[in-house]
Amino acid sequence: MKRSNRLVSLTNFFLENPRQHRNLPYFSEKYNAAKASMSEDLDIVDHMFREEGLGYLKRTSGSAGGVMFIPESTYDNGINFIEKLCKRLEDPTRILPGGYLYMSDVLGEPKTVREIGRVFASKFSNTDIDVVMTVATKGIPLAYAVASFLDVPVVIVRRDPKVTEGSSVSINYVSGSSRKIQTMVLPKRSLRAGANVCIIDDFMKAGGTITGMVSLLDEFNANVAEIGVLAEADDDEEDRVVENYTSLVKISDFDLVSKEIRVLPGNYAAY
Amino acid sequence: MKRSNRLVSLTNFFLENPRQHRNLPYFSEKYNAAKASMSEDLDIVDHMFREEGLGYLKRTSGSAGGVMFIPESTYDNGINFIEKLCKRLEDPTRILPGGYLYMSDVLGEPKTVREIGRVFASKFSNTDIDVVMTVATKGIPLAYAVASFLDVPVVIVRRDPKVTEGSSVSINYVSGSSRKIQTMVLPKRSLRAGANVCIIDDFMKAGGTITGMVSLLDEFNANVAEIGVLAEADDDEEDRVVENYTSLVKISDFDLVSKEIRVLPGNYAAY
Structure with missing residues (x-):
């Protein structure tokens, strides 16, 4: 096969098979190409992936040596994306009764969701992660996007047990903002002891839901490796029970009367 | 930029921006390349995409002419994938009390989910689709996978209204298998009248949930463009209220006593 053809095929291969x-x-x-030619091909792909801020090819030499694609978007790419997202979310027509922000349209765009996943996965690139966990419903697409770049599976925590998942472990937790007792359920089969888990969710107010997922991981003897939330509410910071998380945007100055809202980059920007 | 570099960049561009x-x-x-060179590059990418069964570059000439990548995996690729999936699902340890089949591990794999999306999107490639719709929870990752190849947004129907989505339209429907009255809710903002909608779900028994989604589309004056379900149960065929759907696998001969289960390719294989 000619080099030009190989380059198209290789690029597709690495993008579809990260890590x-x-x-x-x-x-x-x-x-059907000489090792020296292949090595040159890999140099070209690696060069362009770095050039475009997509990540890089990690090469290892020796008898067990080889190559894998590490998707790792640059910090600048992340910030650019986040700033555009903030602008979109500041639209006052997004304000809903009760002080909520309508984000379903943004979270409904596969490309936006994929970019959110790319930013988190790049940030967590050097952490040892075995599985991404989220809670139904809105965190699900984000969790898959992160997991696709990390090449790990997703497990979904539910608010109610379902017959199609077999025996489950359930916990009760206190929702941070409403102070209500709620339940969370995870099928027994879905997580092994000792797994390193990345928790992903769309929104964090006081952090009750995240704390619930952390308690659930305790029950499975699994470890919290990273916590990523797309948006955090600024106003609940003093009540916040979760530490060591990464947020992409922070919703602040939410004024229901004047219909004004400010959305700023989250703590991702502080790195 | 040299051709070899351009080919890597172009391949990534098309894969990330289908349609x-x-x-x-x-x-x-x-x-910064001559049009003639660019045209040759596109020929190479097109040739390799076809060669690998990924799809093709659709070229249009004239003043508004240009190019777009149509992801369209071959029928043979689809069948190969489906047959492997059937084998995996036939594992008797997947049988759960009540005659359900444990699929959460398979649906938790981003790569498998992406392939399922690719097969549906390829099958529906020539249908005019504006949006993919699914119902929480398990259809969500599949819906995003399909939508990512079709370059359209996803809307998620819920079983219960949520304050963070604003005013909603709700309908009641009869669950086909349990004959219970259930509710489905979709935020008003999430779908425009006249939209062509592709319904995606993970599992269909008698088809009550799908029928519910069809009724909901009626309320929005939207059209059902396609219906895709990952797995259908064989035993409920006489009660089935849904027609014109595509299923990838069909679960039949589910024997709880002898712990035997047969999973066959769905009606996708009949095309």
């Missing part, structure tokens, strides 16, 4: 290790003979055989 | 039209000058400018 999957392959040795050089795998590619030599697949493309 | 987005760009004219040739856009690329000539971006890469």
